[in-house]
Amino acid sequence: MLVRFDVPRTLNTLFEDFAVSELAPSTRSFPALDIAEYENETVIVAELPGLKKEDVKITFEEDVLTLSGERKPYEIPQDARVLINENRVRTFNRSIRFGHDVDANRISADLQNGMLKIVVPKAESAKPRTIEVK
Amino acid sequence: MGNNNRVALVRVGPKSLMKRPEGLENIIIPVTDVYETAEEFVLKLDLPGVEKEKINITIQPERLSIRGEAGTTHRDEASLLLREIGVKTYYREFNLGEGIQHQAARAEFEQAVLTVILPKTDAVKAKIISIR
Numbered sequence: 001m002l003v004r005f006d007v008p009r010t011l012n013t014l015f016e017d018f019a020v021s022e023l024a025p026s027t028r029s030f031p032a033l034d035i036a037e038y039e040n041e042t043v044i045v046a047e048l049p050g051l052k053k054e055d056v057k058i059t060f061e062e063d064v065l066t067l068s069g070e071r072k073p074y075e076i077p078q079d080a081r082v083l084i085n086e087n088r089v090r091t092f093n094r095s096i097r098f099g100h101d102v103d104a105n106r107i108s109a110d111l112q113n114g115m116l117k118i119v120v121p122k123a124e125s126a127k128p129r130t131i132e133v134k
Numbered sequence: 135m136g137n138n139n140r141v142a143l144v145r146v147g148p149k150s151l152m153k154r155p156e157g158l159e160n161i162i163i164p165v166t167d168v169y170e171t172a173e174e175f176v177l178k179l180d181l182p183g184v185e186k187e188k189i190n191i192t193i194q195p196e197r198l199s200i201r202g203e204a205g206t207t208h209r210d211e212a213s214l215l216l217r218e219i220g221v222k223t224y225y226r227e228f229n230l231g232e233g234i235q236h237q238a239a240r241a242e243f244e245q246a247v248l249t250v251i252l253p254k255t256d257a258v259k260a261k262i263i264s265i266r
Contacts, residue, residue, distance in 0.1 A: 034219045036212035045207050047219055049165075049180035049246035074178060076169050084168040087180065114182035114246020115207065 030092045031067070031116075040127055042120045044096060049114035050087070056116060060104050065120065068093040100126035164202070164224045164248075172259060175234070175252040181224050182246045183207065189248060193236050199227040200248065233258030 031046040046067060048056060056069040070091045076082070101123035109118045164179040181189065183204035190201045202224040208214065235253045242249045 029218075032218040033216055034207055034214060035216040036208045036214055038209070038212060042215075043208070043212070045219060047182040049182040052245060074167060076176075077171050080169040080171045080176075082167070082169045083175075084166055086165045087167045087178070113185060114180070117207075 029094070030090065031094065033094065033096075035096065040122055042098070042102075042122070044118040044120065046094075046116040046118070047114060048111065048116050051111070051114070051116075053111045056109075056111065058107075058109055058118060060102070060107055060120075063098045063102070064095050065098065065107075065118070066093065066095045067116070067118070102126070162222045162224050163226050164200070166226060168228075172254075174254055177228070177248075177250040177252070179224075179226065179248045179250075180246065181243075181248050183219070183222070184224065184246065186243050189241075189243065191241055191248075191250065193230075193239050193252075195236065196230055197227055198230055198239075198250070198252070199225070200250070201225045202248070 031048050033047075034045040036043045036045070044065070044067075048069075048071075050071050051069060055072065056067070059066045059068075068091070071087075074087075098120070103121040103123050106121045107118065109116060111117075164181055166180075167178045169176050177198075179200060181202040181204070184202035185205065188203040188205070192199045192201075204222040204224070206221055207219060230252070233255050235255050238253045240251050242251075
């Protein structure tokens with residue numbers, strides 16, 4: 001073989017040692033999520049590399065927000081030989097239950113740089129209130 | 135990313151699982167696909183959360199290294215209920231054999247997927263044809 005094309009040994013070692021750790025991202029639940037709580041809203045961030053906005057579906061029903069979709073496979077030429085394939089095509093589905101009332105009509109989402117950001121505003125009843133002492 | 139970090143990557147014992155080498159605490163190896171055609175090698179790496187400007191691709195005769203810095207996702211006042219993403223540095227390197235036209239390497243970045251295309255030299259292409 002004229003052309004060598006290997007994952008360097010250093011990285012192989014690292015993979016073995018961290019076999020199930022977060023260093024091997026393909027083994028984590030997909031998509032990875034952050035949930036950030038603010039005074040007036042909750043922001044959910046999902047890592048969705050390789051997805052266009054039409055590949056993602058967000059629903060909200062009975063206090064549960066569900067994120068689902070499918071990552072399409074790369075279009076590769078027919079005569080191509082695959083050397084590394086870590087990116088498995090898969091559908092995904094993750095749900096988040098809210099423990100407070102949500103202003104469902106104002107939920108918004110934005111996908112940029114492979115990061116989906118869903119802003120879920122709190123309903124008036126769920127916002128923190130300051131009570132004045134008379 | 136110089137040689138220092140490379141040395142640090144060489145050996146990380148299983149018992150050090152909780153404690154990564156200094157400076158590499160947040161290193162993530164990006165999920166990668168690589169395929170080869172008669173004309174070129176194509177690498178595709180997931181770099182979610184990375185701006186195009188924060189990607190650094192270095193190609194040397196024997197090594198291609200790719201580094202990307204993902205920015206912070208949340209405002210300061212956030213209280214995090216779940217944190218699976220975090221702030222990350224992506225890093226991965228690949229050993230390259232002979233037969234790659236380094237000068238002609240090119241890259242694209244779309245939907246947080248970095249595509250690096252490494253065209254083969256004519257000598258290698260010719261060799262492949264003669265094998266067939």
